[in-house]
Amino acid sequence: EKMKALLVILCCVVAVLSQQQNDDNFVQNDDSPFRGTRNVEFDWSLVKRVVGSAKSNTIMSPFSVKILLVLLYEASGEAADISQTQTKRELRTVLEPNGDLNATRTLYRQWLDSALSQHKEYDLEMATKFFVEEYIDVINKYQIISDHYYSATVDKVPFSKPKEAASIINNWVKNTTRGRISELVTADGIEGAVITLINAIYFKGLWTYPFPENGPRQTFHAAQKQVQADFMEQNGQFYYDDSATLDAQLLRLSYRGGKFAMYIILPHQGSSNEDVLKKITPASLHQALWYMDETDVNVTIPKFRFDFEEELNQPLQDIGIREIFSQNASLPLLARGKGARNEVRVSRVFQKAGI
Template identity: 30%
Template structure:
């Protein structure tokens, strides 16, 4: 399975636009679930009460230990996911991590109401040191090399050569967010676009070769980009010989014949009465990442789940390990989303207006020469097959100058109707990707800007 994401934020002149880290640190940054007495995130896979000198950790991968996450640390992630799901019934794929990373970098450069709105909507602590420590821990954890999976995370800020950037901001971006600042000449739009696209393409293994074009570069002053690429192998792989074509109910009256994979093994699983749905955790090799799928019991049941996404963490705490017979469709699609309207709806408004304040990005901004966000674009894609999955994403923010049971008791999950899925880094409890499969045969989908509500 492969996943990728690219997020880019645009910044241009207003005058040209009239219209696995230390476990104790992880616990202090991310918290410990209420009432949980098990191992810390960095200790997942090590049973309690075991004489550590007698444990050969190479053998613990044969067992699977699930540590529930607290229900209040990822409110922004689920809120944005819910908004995207509300506006369209098509497939979608969002990278909350890619989007938050880009906006976190901008929050560091903001002041006044601009900074207050960003921090409030994102759910950031008022203490910037706490936020910096959190992102530093997440990125450091994601950058750990493991032969069982591939994960590339990167971020860059492209600044026009005419801008005199602030050294303090550059240092903070590099130290805590592992973000490199690059000086370019946006007047040479073709060359600059090619340079940016080459960097994104390299990190996403060629899956996003053309994130931006020269027209998007023209007039820009600052581009903030984050990229994410994930390739994982299922811990419990599907046998390709058992893949069969069956009906997927896109709607109660529309069926499509798609290839379904099947595997029967031990999984963490729950039947949720609140959602009238089944929740399944599907781990990848490496004891770090898992995909979760939430399949409604009725053909029209997904909106009920989406309406109460904020309660999903609570429902996930009920999962227990048991034998589950899993039938999952193969799917592969790309998704493009322009997120300006969604962010404005959530309360991030001033960052898009002439009164935006980002003095940390550049020196000497006057009332006529301020920076504001002109566009937030995220492009992502996913492929799920018998061996695993691949996911990728890129986010762009542009600123202008004004991402052991009996067989009869075995569970069963048949994902033959629209369902929710997400991929989580269980060490840091960070959502890498969230999405919905409405049609496994749809290769592309997009979410365009809308007029935000009052």
């Protein structure tokens, strides 16, 4: 059987949370939770499978994975095709909403325009790039769609020289993540590849309500042990809910700029992270967010920093996206040239993230 050329999908995500002194002239115009409709079934299905199998703290971005899978859907055939391949049917599950491609294109363009607009209160860098072998041409129509709706661009690299190709890719990742992730790929990891598709996200935000610089040092109760840790602590009004449905408390910590926030879910005593995760559904989480209201809260959070990396082939197959990894993968609109067109399959989906 003829072997297919390899397409490698990689994601890297970095979040940097920073303190800043209170600014009496600062006015936050929009500091309330988003309570609109979210299409997050794919997101939570993926998160639950990754967290369930991970043996360490986990950080991941379903959005970073979704945008790459949507790009593969765009490559799986014309939107008007009546006869759909299994590849296309499986990838359709990541579209928003209800498998509507036009709605998906509009939403991603709106999200990217909003997220990437320059703002003095935070730094956000999000970039998507195809690295393709020098003898392969990405089909012009597909390239236009990828750029117009998803801001994805194309660079040629010599995959026949894996060390050189890895260096080019890693330099791009390093620049995009401001040096936080300096090595996403190795020469061995991309050997045999003809296309590598990468989404990189870097976010540096300032708390709307900064924590005092010198917080207490106290005991942190981890799952299997107790450790001494530095904490951040403050009292104030925050959006909060004590959810009986989730058996947990929810807290919203906003970032300056009015677009982004961190949501913290703390299980009730006697309940575990795993217990809460089982109870989280798009509907139950949506309800809890609706119930959040401004409340006087004493917030005490351990300072933390960690990295996480995970291959996502198996979690994606577990939720029904399988054919892109097989010899039957059909991505005819992606590229042409030796080793391209219907000869491409996905060999690896990998995400590396840090906070």
